[in-house]
Amino acid sequence: MTDRSPNGATVWARHSRLRVVPPVQPRKLAKVPFVELADGRLQGVVSSGSDIGRVYVSSIAAGTHDYNCSTNNNRPCGGLYGSPCKHLRALVAEAVVQYGADRVSRYLRVEVPEGADLADCLGGVHEPAPAAVVFSRFLRHLAYLEVPDTTLPIPELHWFPATGTVG
Template sequence: MLPRARKVQKVPFVELYAGRLQGVVSSGSDEERVYVSYFEAGTGNFYCSTNNNRPCGGLRGSPCKHLIELINEGVLQYGPARVVAYLGLQQAEPDKVKSGAELVRFIKGGPHKVEAGMVFSRFLTYLQYVSVAPTGVPLPDMAWFVR
């Protein structure tokens, strides 16, 4: 068996990109709705809103449940060491971290709005990769990518 990946049902997209841990979180109640959430490296600022830029109701000075889910999945995907290093959480000890939620107490910033569109367009780029046709042509350059 190959290693198992995290499940994408709740958090279809999470990435470390442009100085942020950011992603898309499905709404618990409405299947059609998604939340766009991020934590910023360094400042520790965060935000959560719907895809249409309506602020998340759960965001009251501290990270909402979507942000907690985001950081949980981020840690599953990248491992605690990379998330801690990327966000610059100096006080955190990656070896002891069992879930992303434990990292929230090291995040010192507050809610700070960014346009959801920036993150959401990254999600669309991400989805584009699963829409490109597979191929049977030789790709000799893949010799560099060993895992």
Template structure:
């Protein structure tokens, strides 16, 4: 059986967002490395961001500033940064996909951001032993660098390791 065309190319298939997002509050959100993770802007300081993450299945969470100061609101449960991260993930990926990725049992309820967050909070999540803040923030900064490039059709030097037809020429 022949492979789909996209599997034979050097580019990744992009899944369109479930709904358009506003990037001011949560500029970066992703389902990766077995976590929902992202960067959330501080509500009180324009120069501060929080790196927040929730692990799949265990719902263990972490939230700290980009310079590894712990979030003051993430003690016995999810803080407002984690709530914002969940809400934006649902906007970006859809509630069903987020719930499926995080292995949230919604008990037959129709999925939305509040039901996903409530189902995880009801399981009494604990703080994660290790925070992925450095890796998540580095990934966010890497994505920001691409905004500084002019649109081009030639390969970018840092993406040259992808196998492509032009490399064989």
């Protein structure tokens, strides 16, 4: 959890209107349309460079840093020669843009020396993991864009203030 409270624990504990999940940074989505830190993994979906209808599901486990990359039909990625493929590297790079290097390294529990690339600091081996869960989370993510808007008030959103501008 990120502590964004101005005056420490008491303020954090007694406020109702807080932004607990810090907003993510905008990034280009064409290559890696989906990245998330969830279920104990950095996971996401990487568009294939050669086939517009194909995507790869890539994931790196927090702690062990074991990784996997396969198509959404569970066919292993051809680029995994005992080390992370280009899809995994793209996933890490985009996660760093989206969440910031600190949040990603904290989540994965990895020490990144000053000036080093996060992707180079991961140990871990190839460990097959089911792609279906991640892929269905991606589809669910996309499905939000199909939920119709509403002009009825949602008072509950007062608990979720937009924040952001600095300067």
